[in-house]
Amino acid sequence: MDPIALHHAMLLQHHALKLQQDSMIMLTMLKLRRKKYTKKKYWVVPWLRERQRDHYGQYTSLMKELRLGDEASYRNYLRMTPEMFDELLTRVGPRIEKMDTNYRRAIEAGLKLTVTLRHLATGIDYPSLSYDFRVSRHTIATFIPLVCQAIVDEYKNEVIPCPTSAAEWKAIADEFERRWNVPHAIGALDGKHVAIRKPASSGSLYYNYKKFCSIVLLALVDANAKFLWIDVGGLGHQSDAQIFNASELHKCIVDGSVHLPAAEPMTNDDVDVPFFILGDDAFALKPYLMKPYTIRGLTKEETICNYRISRGRRVVENAFGILSSRFRCLLTTLQQNPDNCRLIVEACVCLHNIMRKRYPALQNADMDMEDLEHIMSS
Numbered sequence: 001m002d003p004i005a006l007h008h009a010m011l012l013q014h015h016a017l018k019l020q021q022d023s024m025i026m027l028t029m030l031k032l033r034r035k036k037y038t039k040k041k042y043w044v045v046p047w048l049r050e051r052q053r054d055h056y057g058q059y060t061s062l063m064k065e066l067r068l069g070d071e072a073s074y075r076n077y078l079r080m081t082p083e084m085f086d087e088l089l090t091r092v093g094p095r096i097e098k099m100d101t102n103y104r105r106a107i108e109a110g111l112k113l114t115v116t117l118r119h120l121a122t123g124i125d126y127p128s129l130s131y132d133f134r135v136s137r138h139t140i141a142t143f144i145p146l147v148c149q150a151i152v153d154e155y156k157n158e159v160i161p162c163p164t165s166a167a168e169w170k171a172i173a174d175e176f177e178r179r180w181n182v183p184h185a186i187g188a189l190d191g192k193h194v195a196i197r198k199p200a201s202s203g204s205l206y207y208n209y210k211k212f213c214s215i216v217l218l219a220l221v222d223a224n225a226k227f228l229w230i231d232v233g234g235l236g237h238q239s240d241a242q243i244f245n246a247s248e249l250h251k252c253i254v255d256g257s258v259h260l261p262a263a264e265p266m267t268n269d270d271v272d273v274p275f276f277i278l279g280d281d282a283f284a285l286k287p288y289l290m291k292p293y294t295i296r297g298l299t300k301e302e303t304i305c306n307y308r309i310s311r312g313r314r315v316v317e318n319a320f321g322i323l324s325s326r327f328r329c330l331l332t333t334l335q336q337n338p339d340n341c342r343l344i345v346e347a348c349v350c351l352h353n354i355m356r357k358r359y360p361a362l363q364n365a366d367m368d369m370e371d372l373e374h375i376m377s378s
Contacts, residue, residue: 045136047134048130048135048136050104050105052134053133053134053135056134057111057132057133057134057135058114058132058133059110059111059114059115059133062077063077063114067082077118077121078114078117078118079117079120079121079326079327079351080117080351080355080359081359084354084355084358084359085113085114085117088113088151089109089110089113091154091155092109092113092147092150092151092154093109093110093113094109095150095153095154096109096112096113096143096146096147096150097109107135107139107143111133111135112143112146112147113147114133115129115133115135115140115143115144116143116144116147116148116347118132118133119140119144119329120327120329120344120347120348120351121326121327121328121329122328122329123328123329123330123331123332125335126140126141126144144340144344145336145339145340145343145344147347148340148343148344148346149343149347151347151350151351152343152346152347152350155350155353155354156346156350159350159353159354159357160227160228160229160230160349160350160353161228162220162228162229162249162258163186163228163258164257164258164259165259166259166260166262169186169258169259169260169261169275170261170275172185172186172187172222172223173185173186173261173275175222175223175224176222176223176312177267178223179223179224180223180311180312181308181311182278182308182309182311182312183266183267184266184273184274184275184276185223185275185276185277185278185290185312186260186261186275186276186277187220187221187222187228187229187277187278188220188221188277188278188279188312188313188314188315188316189218189219189220189221189240189244189277189278189279189283189289189316190218190219190221190240190279190280190313190316190317190320191216191217191218191219191234191240191243191282192216192217192219192320192324193208193210193212193214193215193216193236194214194215194216194217194330194334194341194345195212195213195332195333195334196213196214196215196333196334196335196336196338196341197213197333197334197335197336198213199213199337199338204237205235205236205237206235206236206237206338207236207237208236208237212236212333213236214236215232215233215234215235215236215338215341215342215345216231216232216233216234216235216236216238216240216243217230217231217232217320217345217349218230218231218232218234218240218243218244218247219231219316219319219320219349220249220277220316221315221316221319222315223312223315224315224356224360225315225318225319225322226319226353226356226357227319227349227352229249230346230349231243231244231247231248231249232342232345232346232349233338233342239282240280240282240283241282241283241284244283253288260274260275260288261275263275274287274288275288276288276289276290277289277290278290278291278309278312278313278316279291279313280292280313281294290309291309292305292306292309292310293305293306319352322352323348323349323352326352326355327348327351327352329344329348330345330348
């Protein structure tokens, strides 16, 4: 046989074999697809349907009963009064409501807000919320970050206003001196690790010295345990000082754009002393940041100074304690991705500040107090 013809015949044979193999692979894939696909029994599981939700879900049954008959239990349920919930719904509702379609009625804004607040207040997981409110857990996972983002967008600039004038900083310093006997203090600074589930392929970025994965809430707090400034989302392996040195607040203090008050004498003194932030040993000593003396070999005056600084700095620990005891999701390990965890923490801080300003009596039981003899109690 002619070599060219033989080569041509071999190519045709190889091509035919390749087509046969491809067709077998396609047939196998189709069989596998057919095996995996099963016709769904329901479009919506019966107990999740709108009628069941309206009749048996906690939003339409339990919440109405608590609002009308037991306001204390209502406050315990959502960590706020009915009046505050109504205000939140009025302001945040337009940001989270959706339009109805021809197929189904959209989940109302009040239900979304209630589910979100219940999650923040207790930290219970999405399947449990699904059974309580008769909303799919996948739907809950979708709208909780959206509601938290709406709360932050609506309230953050209003309730967490970092002072930008000397008069505002001086008012904070006067309150520190009046309440805690610490003159020239313009805030207490510290960080809190919020436990999160380890993100995929994150290595040791979120692994902290306490041996769990976390994001860091770094906060500046005034004398009444209200947050003046926050930085949320620092990686767990970073120290408080690292996060602060890279923060916007630090840059603004250094370049003078926040207008800290000029140095002036303390009460019954004639030496000019700068106004300062109270910090712990994690931070470097600066003209604008005061930290305690090292423990060894302290004189009596240095011991008194450390006592004053520590007493003033306790307000930031109080703030973290009040925040966590009210929004107990921060005491659990958050299961969301880091971006959604940051939104949850920011939303909790916004709600905390709203309540500290309007309903301080609801939270003062968790705060250190000082009597007329300057004796601390907690």
